[in-house]
Amino acid sequence: MENTIDIPQEKPLTKKDFESDQLVRWCPGCGDYSILSAMTNALPQLNIPRENFVFVSGIGCAARFPYYMNTYGFHTIHGRGPAVATGVKLANPKLSVWEIQGDGDAMAIGGNHFIHALRRNIDINIILFNNEIYGLTKGQYSPTSPAGLVTKSTPYGSVERPFQAAELVIGAQGTFYARTIDTNPKLMTEIFVHAAKHVGTSLVEVLQNCVIFNDDAHAAVTAKQNRDDFQLHVKHSQPLLFGKENKKGIRLNGLKLEVVTIGENGITENDILVHDAHNEDPTLHLMLARMAPPHFPMALGVIREVRAKTYDEAIAEEREKITANARYHSVDDLLKSGEIWEIK
């Protein structure tokens, strides 16, 4: 189930090996810094040679990420990162390909590439920095901004309905969806490692704070005082428990989830739903991903992780099959194939 490692490293790589010499130019206090740090923490754990990492991005604050990684990197054009990354992976399936997107890049201008990468299940890792705002263009609403959000382009509040990344992922038959927050570096690092090991398109949504244009957008989940009651850290095969004493849990009641408390109304741990990330049926994954304050905690961690044939595997298999049955083996053979004639 895990991506294999090609060459064992002579000397283990460290966080420092992955830090580039470029000045990091995000705003002070930006959530991107902690994501960068979690990434440089995660990569040495993968035992993949540094030269096999490629970071691809589109446009936006998040998209500057490749410049700050001492790996191969390609900062491309707005929304098209998944398409470029797909070409990179198909050209050389040995590479560990990471694609960095913001919410506008992934779900507005690049929405088509985003869903089609997931549908094809190409073995790349997409890290979605979701701050629910356009930062680099200085503060317009994004496709994930909540209705009513006042921004420069919505002075009377946004009238649009926002996308939920997880719904798109599951709608596109995504095989891996995890959610994390920029204020929890440990969880982020774990999830990046987990995503790297998943074979197929891994989508990691990071709830990231834009300190300038949409500060505290995720505070209902990330604020210190909300941590216990509004964060549910899901783990495969573990009961869905949360709260200060881990006494609160999620129960399936008919076709709906509900928050219950162990010890109240006869609820025992047996009533609590056990997380099955590997279930091919995405129904419960979708229900978990949709949970949000104020009535529910936000699910964090790996919500969905199923194995399905990847696009790159399918292409390699197809090539092998065709090659085994091929009646010609070079362009010269092809030129001479079919109807040819001699003029003497």
Next chain:
Amino acid sequence: MSETAINGKKTTKELEKVVIRFAGDSGDGMQLTGSQFSFTSALWGNDLATFPDFPAEIRAPQGTVEGVSGFQVQIGKIDIYTPGDQADVLVAMNPAALKSNLQFARKGGNVIVDLDAFVDRNIEKAGFVTNPLEDGTLADYNVVEAPISSLTKTALEGLQLDNKSIMRSKNMFALGMMYWLFDRSLKETEKYIDSKFKKTPALAEGNKRALNAGFHYAETIEALPAMYKVPPAQIEKGTYRHISGNTATAWGLMAAAEKVGKKLFLGSYPITPASDILHELSRHKNLGVITMQAEDEIAAVCSAIGASYAGQLGVTTSSGPGIALKGEAIGLAVMAEIPLVVVDVQRGGPSTGLPTKTEQADINIAVYGRNSESPAVVLAASTPANCFDFAYLAAKIAIEHMTPVILLTDGYLANGSEPWKFPTTADLPPITLHEPHKDNGVYYPYVRDAETLARGWAVPGTPGFEHRIGGLEKQEKTGNVSYDPQNHEKMVRTRAEKVTRVANYLPELEVQGNGDGKLLVVGWGGTFGGLHTAVTELQQANRKIDFVHFNFINPLPKNTQAVFEKYNKILVCELNMGQFASLLRSKFPGMNILSYTKIQGQPFLVTELKEVFLENLKD
């Protein structure tokens, strides 16, 4: 031309060249009929050129003018460069085919119709008020009214075939008639039928019977005036095959990838008339070809850019509307300075335009169609077969000069076909890779080759060459992001100079003629056949006319100015509103550069060109 009697009954006429046009409903199998006739003629030793002319709709209503599909072929004992202006023989399978194709028939030529199809309902559907066979519409033609449908039915009697299958064989009856008329063997087509209907022997038998019935019918009737003989042409010795422009493009790209030891990655989105390149390349995955039918035109070019960045040969293929969508990404390849081949099979525009018709109006978008200063190399193929050479060259230039290259072909080249003396890959020019190297142990991605100005191609997976590139302006040498004003100007000029220097590696223009003409005819791309034929015929009539044809649009061949300076009058002929003429005028101000244009979705006719040239030779 000579006439001799055969069997004391028929005469035979010898012709230098002849044009045949097959027209019928788009379900009538006219493309197959035409290509079988072409193939048999090629084996016989004729030179030839073909042009299919089909509707954009897959199955427009039966019997309507919109649903007519045509196929024209010119065969000759002389070198043939075009499918011909006007058909000497037009085969019309129904009234609609006659209605829409009579304009392509030569007055005095033969028109063969399926008499059975000329019933009131069909006549009316085609838009005729009265029966054209009776009302004098065809007074200027030698008309052969052959009951093709009913004779096919009779010939196929006793076979276990439904009526639909029987009627589908009538194209073979028509083909059989043509084979008699031009003294061709049925053998190759019979072989083809056997292999095509291997699994349905009744269909194979039916088609062969129809073919033979047509042949014998033509022999028997008196209506055909003579049997035509088009002797074999003096063709260069060697091994030949038939090739269409789109197949040649696909194979040229494959040959380049194989030569340089890379995989060919095609990112493409279906679009007429370019899709056949995607189809063809998708068949050859055993030869290291990867094809991806992308979610849109933008993903198609972006995946190709990704593949090139990762060290393979990235290619995207499309037509005008798709090229418009790819513009921003081509600009990224300009900035990132990575190899990319973009094939634009031009069609009539703007917008959706005329998807199945030819035009040459994408020269502006290819040369100028991106934001800011965004130079790319632009090439144009000029015959169906040389699409192979220019596709190969496009890949070679992209790799050796680390630049996007746009290859212009068009619907006429893409679907047209001709006999091709194909090369072996050993004969193709080598392609040299730009290996990256380090300065004092450090790799800088924007260090350039002193001659070409191309940067090194460091490929992910190579230890010690990790680097970042992207669409932001680069600092020279290091490739780091830079907003420095002086650096920006330097980089803009360097990228332009890099493309200009490609001309140092390209062949120069060759003038066809004595070099002392009163008129220099200039063409580019797919109009070569018509222009070459028209100029040659006038030169043979001792007219002072010379001709140059451009395959290199950006940069132009180095001797362009030197060639132009010899002429007081330069006439640029193209299928648009004068885009290449404008480009040339801006490069060579003060020269007398005139423009002759046509925008009808159809190629130039040799006769119209000759008239225009004679007019321009007058003063």
